[in-house]
Amino acid sequence: MEIRCTKCATRYPSDTRAWVCEKCSGLLELFGIPSFDASKIDSNNSSLWRYRAMLPLPDKATPVSMGEGWTPLIPVRYSGRSILCKLDFLNPTGSFKDRGTTVIVSAVQAFGVRHVVEDSSGNAAASLAGYAAYSGLRATIYAPAHASPMKLAQIEVYGAELCKIQGVREKSAEAAQSAVRQEGAYYASHYYNPFFVSGMQTTAWEIWEQLRRAPDVIVMPAGQGTNLVGMYRGFEQLARGGYIEKLPRFIAAQSAMVAPLALAYAQGATEPVPVEPYNTIAEGIANSAPVHGLELLRIVRKTNGAAIAATEDEIRSARLKLAQAGIFVEPTSATAMAVLEKCLEDIAPDETVVVSLTGNGLKTPL
Ligand SMILES: [Zn+2]
Structure with missing residues (x-):
């Protein structure tokens, strides 16, 4: 399993800190991931990890699961x-968003990452904050100041560092990416990161x-x-x-x-x-x-x-x-x-x- 640029095919290790291609800004995708095989469904598991055999995780990774998925x-x-x-x-x-977060948090735990950063209007950030709290990761979240107060409260109550950014949604993404560049944290982006997708x-x-x-x-x-x-x-x-x-x-x-x-x-x-x-x-x-x-x-x-x-x-x-x-x-x-x-x-x-x-x-x- 490796990560490749969808535009220029440049290869990256699966634990890369890049969130887009460093050469051409193309989107990154996982390659060499397992295909769907119904005989490999673990039907005793009533979370999305019933599909463990079909989900791309690094070798030896252990799923970080709070029972997500298998919803009515x-x-x-x-x-x-x-x-x-x-x-x-x-x-x-x-x-x-918990569907993507459980995969990304399981992957980064296996990579030895200790600090994750995300920007979101609320749900993805609340999800990451919850799973970070559950698994002992440090999380820093950039969210629009105008986001739903309940979502902002949810992010904070999980114990994540919340940075409220004035202006439209995109300003939060810029702030998160600039923090990732400066601090060397892992960008657990719910829209760039291929583990999430x-x-x-x-x-x-x-x-x-x-x-x-x-x-x-x-x-x-x-x-x-x-x-x-x-x-x-x-x-x-x-x-x-x-x-x-x-x-x-x-x-x-x-x-x-x-x-x-x-x-x-x-x-x-x-x-x-x-x-x-x-x-x-x-x-x-x-x-x-x-x-x-x-x-x-x-x-x-x-x-x-x-x-x-x-x-x-x-x-x-x-x-x-x-x-x-x-x-x-x-x-x-x-x-x-x-x-x-x-x-x-x-x-x-x-x-x-x-x-x-x-x-x-x-x-x-x-
Ligand atoms: Zn590229």
């Missing part, structure tokens, strides 16, 4: 339709095990694109192994306030459209320049899906409507429901729809 997939009545909701907000720190594949494998097939449509919030790209790769592995016949259609949900992917999709562009980094209640997807945008756009087109934006009012109303159906999520997750409503007429009544509900409603009071 339940039917929910919404807008007159029965849809399946993947309750990923029920992970140990209240968001889907690999943990996202497990959602696809769980949905497949829970349904015994692939759904027809998957709707999920998309910011940097990590969750969607990871889930797609999980399904792609299932298709390659002959476990499913066709890939689901992937629908990426964005906030109309920050919609570089939805705009690109509407305009037929292959790259995210440059947009202003405005604030939105869907703070978890307020990314004006999505790191995985190119791959995400390729995926939604290849699978006959879409990238669509919802307004702040549509997101608020979807959040309330879903809560009144029994499921309380944060606004970022509700964006997927708001976008689903816009797409319903393009989805046949007998098609299976799965919505990935990523963050707990308790993180963002109404």
Whole structure:
């Protein structure tokens, strides 16, 4: 297993401190990782580590697990339709990010790293802070000062050092990267680090095990694109192994306030459209320049899906409507429901729809 640049193929050791290619700034990927093999699922393990044999960890690494993954997939009545909701907000720190964090923290423990740095609007940082506390790592988090007070409190209560950065989301990333360069810490970025992305594949494998097939449509919030790209790769592995016949259609949900992917999709562009980094209640997807945008756009087109934006009012109303159906999520997750409503007429009544509900409603009071 090694890390390679996706643009120029420069090789890096798996414990590299680089987060993008040092020569060309290309994204880094893991190569030589195991393929999906259903016979290797440890069905006695009711966490995502049931897929231990398929997850890329350095030799001799021990999983750092708080029981993440293997979340419920339940039917929910919404807008007159029965849809399946993947309750990923029920992970140990209240968001889907724990899927990536458990992999990255397990890897860095094996590398002998003692200090991790991350920037996030809240969920990824809270996740890293929780797993750092659990495993005795030092964590420094850069988060926008305007992020949800509950998320900022969650980061601090776990004992991480929290640096609140004024300005838009991107300012926190700049501050984190500059600290990594100066202090030599490990950048446990939830959108650059390939170990993190690999943990996202497990959602696809769980949905497949829970349904015994692939759904027809998957709707999920998309910011940097990590969750969607990871889930797609999980399904792609299932298709390659002959476990499913066709890939689901992937629908990426964005906030109309920050919609570089939805705009690109509407305009037929292959790259995210440059947009202003405005604030939105869907703070978890307020990314004006999505790191995985190119791959995400390729995926939604290849699978006959879409990238669509919802307004702040549509997101608020979807959040309330879903809560009144029994499921309380944060606004970022509700964006997927708001976008689903816009797409319903393009989805046949007998098609299976799965919505990935990523963050707990308790993180963002109404
Ligand atoms: Zn490169």
